[in-house]
Amino acid sequence: MLRVEALTKRYKTGDKALTDVSFDVPSGQVVGLIGPSGAGKSTLIRCVNRLVEPSSGKVFLGDREITRVGRGELRRVRRRIGMIFQEYALVERLTVMENVLSGRLGYVPFWRSFLRRFPQGDVDKAFALLDRVGLSDHVDKRADALSGGQRQRVGIARALEQDPELLLVDEPTASLDPKTSRQIMRLICEICRERGLPAIINIHDVLLAKMFVDRIVGLRAGRIVFDGPPDALDEEA
Ligand code: ADP
Ligand code: ADP
DSSP, X not given: OEEEEEEEEEOTTSOEEEEEEEEEEOTTOEEEEEOOTTSSHHHHHHHHTTSSOOSEEEEEETTXXXXXXXXHHHHHHHTTEEEEOTTOOOOTTSBHHHHHHHHHHTSOOSSGGGGGGSOHHXXXXXXXXXXXXXXXXXXXXXXXXXXXXXXXXXXXXXXXXXOOSEEEEESTTTTSOHHHHHHHXXXXXXXXXXXXXXXXXXXXXXXHHHHHOSXXXXXXXXXXXXXXXXXXXXHHO
């Protein structure tokens, strides 16, 4: 589970991006993070994966304080956090299978032979994940031959390949049509519940969030202004 305690971030420019933000995400719960542009959503996600250093406050993943680990350990902590991106961030010239396996490396391989270094167990696992996201017939296709929805399915499988303890998802449907967006949101939320994986989904589309997530955290000007079940959002809005 993830715990965010009194997180505050003030950038050097003086912008106060987060003020005293606290919440927990238990195992298997999907939190939809909503709020207008500039509310602090990206900053919050970046404090959790330590791309941004908070000014004060703490973030715990399980009983490990993420905000305290040193440089050496940071790489290992990041590997416990699966990321899914708006623009998928696939390697176009690699196949679907190679893209998923690259989730194990933590870097983008430059040549294909890297695949041979993976034990059969990893390949089997990648195949099972591709099957789960509905891509078992496309494992040997190059990423650049896929539709947007298929690309995001690869992104999901790649994030899971590293056995994350937390999923951070940044606007996963921003480049997809409405029907595909619903399929992708449903898939991410179902998988998190199946695996008991906590997740934060940074999402612009409030209606889409309400359809699938377990809980909504609303940010405005760096503060939490709503935290509750999707149904309760109407009364506030
Ligand atoms: P989004 O709305 O998707 O968060 P933005 O357009 O707000 O994207 O931000 C794009 C990039 O610019 C991000 O990397 C963000 O950290 C950075 N950024 C946003 N606001 C500022 C700012 N005031 N000064 C410097 N960088 C900023
Ligand atoms: P959101 O993701 O909700 O659009 P952000 O976290 O990107 O919000 O931004 C929150 C606030 O922090 C905004 O006022 C933005 O301008 C500022 N900000 C974001 N990134 C940076 C940055 N790298 N440097 C300075 N200010 C930033």
